[in-house]
Amino acid sequence: MKTYRNEHVWVDVDCSIHLLRQTWLGVPTSEHFRDGSLAILALAKRHRVKRWLIDLRPLRLFNPVDLHWFIEHWLPQANSGVGLTQQARIAVVLNDPNQFGKLGADLILRASGRLNESLSSRYFVDTEDYHQWLLDD
Template sequence: MKTYQNEYVQVQVDCSVHLLQQRWTGIPDSENFRDASLAILALAKRHQVMRWEIDIQQLRLFNPMDLHWFIEHWLPQSNSGLLQKAKIAIILKDTNQFSKLGTDMLIRASMAVNPNLSCRYFLAGEDSDDWLRSSFK
């Protein structure tokens, strides 16, 4: 079931395991990136998400101004109302993917705000799904 979609992202939530899945494509413009990010945050809070899968295999890159906005505005909002312990799986097309640079910056900033996060990169969705659905350690 798709719970949110625009031309750059599809988002699904599996409430039974508190899993939110995002699949990004193309080069999101600022309005769509920010609207989607805020919608994703609202879904995560509403469903007490503990597991995030962010698929950026088809994402070409993030706008640096949007990355700055994410760190300065989205992260502080996420810190209140989200569970402190969470797993984040990021699915890449390959390890040299250019969009990984922006994702690395977001993950480092997220972990600075919440050091209880666990994050891993994957090249296959099945591997990320296994890791996300495993118990927290």
Template sequence: MLKSPVRTLYFENSIGRIWEEPGGYVRLEYRPGPRETVQFRAILTHLGQALARHRWSKALIDQREMAPFTPAELDWMTNEWLPGAVRECGYRHGAALVAHDVFARLAMNQLVMASRGLNHTYRTFESEEEATAWLAQVPDGR
């Protein structure tokens, strides 16, 4: 699918926003604060749908303002959402901008460790420039 020259808003709810980026990846920006389960699952479901829609395999996940994942969120992401996004949506590379909150960072580390058996790579970054440069150099496609 052709890449648009501008970023476009794909989905938004109380959890955050999903952007379609001109570089051929999806960007999820988490909002601060607690998350409601239905809204949390909705935004991640839409993230997978955006990847599948474009046949993209890459996402930038901006967790800088994010609150820590709850145990229930972590369980759902690890056991249901991420395996499904890899298998059905072609998600292969995730560049995460690390959260300011140390507990949110720890929760993300748990997700990375739990998902090591999947055909998926997460890398964490302090700067957006480093994250987007990494996404630009990883291969497109599934």
């Protein structure tokens, strides 16, 4: 298992099933958000990730400037040779469907879908459901 950690994101990759798990914490600083996002991209490329689990339960919110950077810079890189081009599945886990962090995730997932129509994504509040959905082929 490969990992990356900073104060605001924890990332693990299960190479055997091409699954990347990322957990965002608190209110990420721009530095931690961008460093974490770039590390995630590098891990995804290296391990040909096809399944993404984004856990937003401990997140309070994303900075709108960082979301703009993510959509304008990170997503185009991700769609040029990462698992996102391989019919990836992205599961986003929330405490409840009205969690504030969902707003940022909505923006990112809509932009991802425009860049890659084969991408599948869903929101979950039950941990058992997302695991099954991610592993289904």
